[in-house]
Amino acid sequence: MLKNWTAERWIATGSLVFSVAYGIAGWNLPRFTMAAVVDAHVFPIFVACCQFALSLWLWVISGSEEPQQSPYAHLQLRPGLFLLLMAAVFIEILEPAGFIIATFLFLAVGPYILGWRKWIISIPLAVVLAVGIFLLFNNYLMVPLPEGIFSL
Amino acid sequence: MRLKKYGLIALLLVVTMVLAAGCGGEKKEAASGESKAPTKPITIIAPNGAGSGWDLTARSVAQVLTEKKFVTVPMPVENRAGGGGVVALSHMVENLKGNDQNLIVYSPPLLLVNLNGQTKYSYKDLTPIARLFSDYELFGVYKDSKFHSLDEVMDALKKDPKSVKIGGASAPGSMDHLAFMMAASKKGVNIKEVPYISFQSGGELTAALLGGSIDVISTSVGDTLGQLEAGNVRALAVTSPERLKDPRVANVPTLKEVGIDETFEVWRGIFGPPNMPEGTKKYLTEAIEKMAKSDEWLAICKKYSWVPTYQPGDQFGKYLDDQNKLMGDLLRGMNLIK
Amino acid sequence: MDTSTLTMFLHGLQVAVQPENLLAVAIGAIVGTAIGVLPGVGPVSAVALLVPLSFGLSPTTALIMMAGVYYGAMYGGSTTSILLNAPGESASVVTCIDGHKLALKGRGGSALGVAAIGSFIAGTLGVIVLMLLAPPLSRMAIAFQPPEYFALMILALVAATTMGEGKLVKALISMSIGLCIGTVGQDIQTGTIRYTFGVSELLDGIDFLVAALGLFALSEVIWETVEPNALVTRINVKSPYPTLQDLKESMGAMLRGSGIGIFFGLLPGAGLITSPFVSYSVEKQLSKHPEEFGQGALKGVAGPESANNGAASAGFVPLLTLGLPGSSTMALLLGIFMMWGVQPGPLLISQNPEMFWGLVASMYVGNVMLLILNLPMVPLFAKIIDIPKPLLLPLIFVFSFIGVFAVNNSTLDLWLVLGFGVLGFFMRIYDFPAGPLVMSIVLGPLMERAMRQALTMSNGDPLIFVERPVAVGVLVVAVLFLIIPLLRRGNKDNSEIMA
Numbered sequence: 001m002l003k004n005w006t007a008e009r010w011i012a013t014g015s016l017v018f019s020v021a022y023g024i025a026g027w028n029l030p031r032f033t034m035a036a037v038v039d040a041h042v043f044p045i046f047v048a049c050c051q052f053a054l055s056l057w058l059w060v061i062s063g064s065e066e067p068q069q070s071p072y073a074h075l076q077l078r079p080g081l082f083l084l085l086m087a088a089v090f091i092e093i094l095e096p097a098g099f100i101i102a103t104f105l106f107l108a109v110g111p112y113i114l115g116w117r118k119w120i121i122s123i124p125l126a127v128v129l130a131v132g133i134f135l136l137f138n139n140y141l142m143v144p145l146p147e148g149i150f151s152l
Numbered sequence: 153m154r155l156k157k158y159g160l161i162a163l164l165l166v167v168t169m170v171l172a173a174g175c176g177g178e179k180k181e182a183a184s185g186e187s188k189a190p191t192k193p194i195t196i197i198a199p200n201g202a203g204s205g206w207d208l209t210a211r212s213v214a215q216v217l218t219e220k221k222f223v224t225v226p227m228p229v230e231n232r233a234g235g236g237g238v239v240a241l242s243h244m245v246e247n248l249k250g251n252d253q254n255l256i257v258y259s260p261p262l263l264l265v266n267l268n269g270q271t272k273y274s275y276k277d278l279t280p281i282a283r284l285f286s287d288y289e290l291f292g293v294y295k296d297s298k299f300h301s302l303d304e305v306m307d308a309l310k311k312d313p314k315s316v317k318i319g320g321a322s323a324p325g326s327m328d329h330l331a332f333m334m335a336a337s338k339k340g341v342n343i344k345e346v347p348y349i350s351f352q353s354g355g356e357l358t359a360a361l362l363g364g365s366i367d368v369i370s371t372s373v374g375d376t377l378g379q380l381e382a383g384n385v386r387a388l389a390v391t392s393p394e395r396l397k398d399p400r401v402a403n404v405p406t407l408k409e410v411g412i413d414e415t416f417e418v419w420r421g422i423f424g425p426p427n428m429p430e431g432t433k434k435y436l437t438e439a440i441e442k443m444a445k446s447d448e449w450l451a452i453c454k455k456y457s458w459v460p461t462y463q464p465g466d467q468f469g470k471y472l473d474d475q476n477k478l479m480g481d482l483l484r485g486m487n488l489i490k
Numbered sequence: 491m492d493t494s495t496l497t498m499f500l501h502g503l504q505v506a507v508q509p510e511n512l513l514a515v516a517i518g519a520i521v522g523t524a525i526g527v528l529p530g531v532g533p534v535s536a537v538a539l540l541v542p543l544s545f546g547l548s549p550t551t552a553l554i555m556m557a558g559v560y561y562g563a564m565y566g567g568s569t570t571s572i573l574l575n576a577p578g579e580s581a582s583v584v585t586c587i588d589g590h591k592l593a594l595k596g597r598g599g600s601a602l603g604v605a606a607i608g609s610f611i612a613g614t615l616g617v618i619v620l621m622l623l624a625p626p627l628s629r630m631a632i633a634f635q636p637p638e639y640f641a642l643m644i645l646a647l648v649a650a651t652t653m654g655e656g657k658l659v660k661a662l663i664s665m666s667i668g669l670c671i672g673t674v675g676q677d678i679q680t681g682t683i684r685y686t687f688g689v690s691e692l693l694d695g696i697d698f699l700v701a702a703l704g705l706f707a708l709s710e711v712i713w714e715t716v717e718p719n720a721l722v723t724r725i726n727v728k729s730p731y732p733t734l735q736d737l738k739e740s741m742g743a744m745l746r747g748s749g750i751g752i753f754f755g756l757l758p759g760a761g762l763i764t765s766p767f768v769s770y771s772v773e774k775q776l777s778k779h780p781e782e783f784g785q786g787a788l789k790g791v792a793g794p795e796s797a798n799n800g801a802a803s804a805g806f807v808p809l810l811t812l813g814l815p816g817s818s819t820m821a822l823l824l825g826i827f828m829m830w831g832v833q834p835g836p837l838l839i840s841q842n843p844e845m846f847w848g849l850v851a852s853m854y855v856g857n858v859m860l861l862i863l864n865l866p867m868v869p870l871f872a873k874i875i876d877i878p879k880p881l882l883l884p885l886i887f888v889f890s891f892i893g894v895f896a897v898n899n900s901t902l903d904l905w906l907v908l909g910f911g912v913l914g915f916f917m918r919i920y921d922f923p924a925g926p927l928v929m930s931i932v933l934g935p936l937m938e939r940a941m942r943q944a945l946t947m948s949n950g951d952p953l954i955f956v957e958r959p960v961a962v963g964v965l966v967v968a969v970l971f972l973i974i975p976l977l978r979r980g981n982k983d984n985s986e987i988m989a
Binding site for chain 2: 032033034035036037138143144
Binding site for chain 1: 521525539540542543657659660662663666667669670673677679680681682684685711712715716717718878879880881883884885887888891892895896901904905908911912915919920934938941942945946949950
């Protein structure tokens with residue numbers, strides 16, 4: 001049975017579960033201790049009901065036929081995953097290591113992941129952008145970007 | 153493979169940075185009473201978005217300090233909004249301990265977020281540098297309102313707590329709400345039954361008053377000056393200890409004058425991070441004292457109708473202890489906290 | 491018409507075109523565009539971030555420079571929406587939908603040009619309305635109270651469902667998820683903390699810009715990194731400028747958009763957010779080819795962009811007559827006024843006419859300046875999309891991150907952008923439209939607030955929504971918006987049968 005479910009039906013099921021969890025969490029919100037005509041839990045519960053009804057609708061119309069060949073089977077997930085990983089590294093090191101290092105790393109490695117091999121272009125570009133944007137923001141626009149190790 | 157290498161390098165970098173930062177914090181300053189001039193920029197953190205009251209305070213302080221050369225390094229303003237100042241407070245306590253390059257601006261929500269349990273940190277974690285100025289709350293009605301005095305409003309509320317709609321520009325349990333309910337409870341109103349409608353900004357609040365959606369506004373004096381001057385709003389009382397000097401509100405009675413022996417002060421102060429190095433603290437305290445007495449600062453205060461109530465750090469700390477107790481009692485009295 | 495108003499405006503114009511002020515507005519516009527093209531930095535943040543630039547200038551010149559920044563940022567936002575699918579404010583979310591599709595088809599120049607020209611037309615009409623009709627229109631601003639705002643939000647949500655194609659139920663589920671996301675944070679009516687899971691950064695809720703950037707820009711980037719053909723395809727940039735045909739085609743949309751924008755702009759607080767959707771929805775329903783919408787319809791750019799700008803100009807009416815700032819940018823500009831000793835309020839105009847009309851005039855000059863500065867830049871901007879993808883995609887990532895980080899210095903926001911990027915990617919694969927989700931993040935909290943304020947006003951009586959004529963009127967329009975597409979579909983079927 002389950003094997004025959006289409007992606008849509010799986011999504012509808014997930015959405016049903018979510019709407020119930022969301023609604024229960026909404027019901028459990030603390031009540032206001034002073035006068036409130038409409039308290040904080042009312043709107044979330046209303047939304048949860050809408051979500052539940054809509055998911056049910058999708059569940060009913062989504063068939064459970066034989067899953068067909070996905071039109072997205074030809075996607076190559078690897079470069080995208082690597083780029084996401086690099087983005088995560090960027091976010092993690094942005095404050096401790098500073099904007100310049102994080103940006104340089106991302107702009108130097110990012111294009112390589114996507115198949116760019118001309119280091120002669122990407123490395124200088126990464127340096128110029130990282131340092132240039134940093135100086136522009138911190139010195140001229142007075143918008144502080146993290147300095148990281150350059151402040152030590 | 154190459155990618156993994158870079159990731160490792162990055163990770164190593166992170167570890168080094170964290171260690172280095174940690175060590176930097178451990179270093180002991182020469183513990184003399186000398187004031188020590190900074191050599192690097194000092195960032196003033198505004199715990200809210202650009203254009204907010206805190207932001208305006210931070211930018212005004214930075215402007216006077218640098219233009220008058222009381223501080224010779226640049227002073228950029230950094231916005232760290234979130235949770236009525238909770239996010240910036242955590243940042244200050246967790247990441248900037250012992251740091252000499254950061255200041256932060258706060259007002260009563262600093263006490264309120266701790267009292268109502270939104271954060272475990274409190275004003276005691278910060279290093280008070282100075283109280284800068286104070287603002288007060290004003291209660292007003294529309295010009296055609298049937299209410300002509302605060303007493304009439306309170307009488308109506310005593311008869312039926314739901315008969316008068318009170319609006320403010322901040323959340324329940326915050327300043328606008330507390331100030332009015334404090335006054336109302338003194339008059340014997342059953343404040344737990346009084347609905348309070350909060351609006352996102354002073355502008356929306358005024359629109360609601362002019363359009364008849366609410367009957368009474370409780371908001372900071374500064375927010376209402378324009379409408380008072382135009383005659384759209386009739387002021388019933390201000391929460392200051394004595395009448396305000398600004399000619400636009402000089403004729404508004406204080407709470408004491410209308411028979412409520414209370415004041416409500418919206419102070420603004422500036423703080424350093426926990427364990428701020430003594431030298432830097434001394435230097436900044438002196439610089440801000442000079443600023444607070446300068447004509448430029450007084451001119452800015454006059455513009456925004458801020459009442460200059462400068463107090464240096466140690467006195468400010470004691471003042472905060474009193475205020476914290478006061479706010480705590482108030483919130484408990486209203487059943488907003490246990 | 492009040493001749494003194496015209497005199498005042500002309501006087502303001504005179505002030506605005508003095509050489510040093512022209513220079514100020516030009517610098518402001520250029521810097522504003524530069525900051526505004528950072529994804530995630532909208533006009534409000536741009537003005538706020540760049541306030542220090544104006545320190546040391548005379549008040550009027552400084553004000554004029556900020557007006558330039560404001561328009562520059564707005565224009566910069568539309569540019570990135572069209573070219574990179576990265577919106578800078580709620581208004582440009584709508585621009586993304588068709589603007590980016592046009593850019594991918596090589597018609598980025600047309601879209602950019604139409605956006606600039608539409609903005610200019612709307613700005614001009616807005617200023618004229620402002621001068622002619624401000625006092626009578628001011629009553630409208632206070633006629634809109636919480637019950638009316640609630641009705642208006644319903645209308646905007648209905649309009650937002652038209653933003654996606656495909657199954658209606660999927661658009662509705664998207665919208666409902668957006669409403670859920672909108673409830674995260676501290677509830678302003680009671681102070682109750684909802685769905686933050688103890689994360690204090692979430693107390694103020696999830697900024698819709700963060701969501702929009704992830705769902706639109708980053709999901710597009712992720713898509714292009716995994717789609718083997720996308721990385722090597724180069725877009726054949728067809729027209730560097732809009733053709734006469736383009737202009738003729740979109741003129742009606744521009745004028746309607748201007749009208750809608752000006753009308754909604756009169757309502758303090760809601761105009762900028764709602765008018766682009768309503769305009770988009772109207773254009774789609776009037777169009778002979780509604781199926782083109784979402785695939786790159788020029789009218790889907792011209793209408794909303796004009797509406798956006800019309801609303802910005804008309805926002806001066808409540809400000810002018812009542813002292814109520816119509817948008818957060820306006821409130822910010824007024825805050826900046828205070829730094830120069832000008833008290834915002836109903837008396838602003840009578841007490842400081844030079845400054846006020848100077849602002850209105852410089853807003854207008856800023857508009858003209860942008861048209862002059864940017865039209866020659868259009869072909870250049872349109873080339874951005876031609877940068878080799880392996881270099882461009884990481885750049886979009888980095889610029890999005892800078893934009894988000896500069897506004898609030900929060901790394902959590904960066905994680906959220908990334909998360910929404912991944913979510914957007916999957917929504918794309920399974921055909922869930924992202925537009926309704928983003929919009930309901932903005933509209934949901936506004937709707938909830940208006941509903942609760944209204945019910946508190948009536949002590950819980952829901953009849954308040956149907957007893958007030960304006961609220962009823964707006965609700966009727968919302969119902970029409972729901973019904974018309976169904977009727978049209980019916981008609982089409984009929985005519986096909988007839989043929």
